[in-house]
Amino acid sequence: CLGDINLDHNRLKKLPPALGRLCALVSLSVEDNLLEELTLDDCSGGLENLQVLNVVGNHIASTPSLGCLPSLKTLQFKPQARPQPGLAEAMESLAEAMESLPYDEGRALREYARAHDVADDEDEDEGEMTAEEE
DSSP states (O other): OOOEEEOTTSOOSSOOGGGGGOTTOOEEEOOSSOOSOOOOTTOTTTTTTOOEEEOTTSOOOSOOOOTTOTTOOEEEOOOOOOOOTTHHHHHHHHHHHHHTSOOOTTHHHHHHHHHTTOOOHHHHHHTOOOTTTO
């Protein structure tokens, strides 16, 4: 019989349904996965001996319902909002693109701002000459 299961770092979005049938399971760790909710409602009494549950590092925003875990003594849980999809990839792509740009002392940005009628307060405050005046 399996007493302890460690499913950390597996990119799980849902718990495997078979977990609900492991009546001898005492400790379950699903740390650092992609779980957005913890659904144990359908465990049918199969997890009645589970004493330790670790769900830290997932995207679970609220405390899970634990009514079907009568023996649970330790819950390791930290509410964590789901990151915006694709944000990390977009930032990484932007950083790579910026590294490939030639250094132009901000001229391209000033030209963009001028073309799109965006005020450049810094140039006005410091009295710098614009590219047209140079």
